[in-house]
Amino acid sequence: MGGADPDATLAVYDETAAAYDAQRSRSLFEARWLARFAACLPEGGHVLDLGCGAGEPIARWFLAEGFRLTGVDFAPAMLEIARRRWPEVDWFQADMRVLDLGRRFDGIVAWNSFFHLTVEDQRRTIARIADHLAPGGVLLATVGPEEGEAQGEVSGRPVYHASLSPAGYALLLQDHGLRLTGFLAEDPECNSHSVLMARKEE
Helix, strand or coil: CCCCCHHHHHHHHHHCHHHHHHHCCCCCCCHHHHHHHHCCCCCCCEEEEECCCCCCCHHHHHHHCCCEEEEEECCHHHHHHHHHHCCCCEEEECCHHHCCCCCCEEEEEECCCHHHCCHHHHHHHHHHHHHCEEEEEEEEEEECCCCEEEEEEECCEEEEEEECCHHHHHHHHHHCCEEEEEEEEEECCCCCEEEEEEEECC
């Protein structure tokens, strides 16, 4: 492992929220994957932005496209920014590892959030995600390109990353009634993000 503490991730994002938001790219390099994901959803469907941060640019994109949005993040300072921007949206402070919103969604996006969990926490969290997806619902998430742990950086501070292998994700998803429908490691057209998509069985 690169030395970052997985238990420090919340503090890093909470303490650097304003700086992170100011530095977060608005270029929408994610747009091709967002559009592919959105094409699988019903018109005006309900999307859960899991690890929404301050809402830029992912939440803004879905709202602009006419989707209903709910945002979840564990960092209060991030949610404070998001609430100021879109007071009409439901924003919840919650840890995805113990997520229990009591509702299901047509799609769940976990962009640059899920991969901060340890492998064991990811295994448990996939069950939570599956429980929050409606039948036929779609998951879009960024992960690592291969199995292992790594260290990233947020506003100059180290953050923990972990990933299963692509086959490991396929099997894990299958165990919870989800089918892997897309995976691309270090997509050169998406700022080298590794992206997966999956669909819940009808």
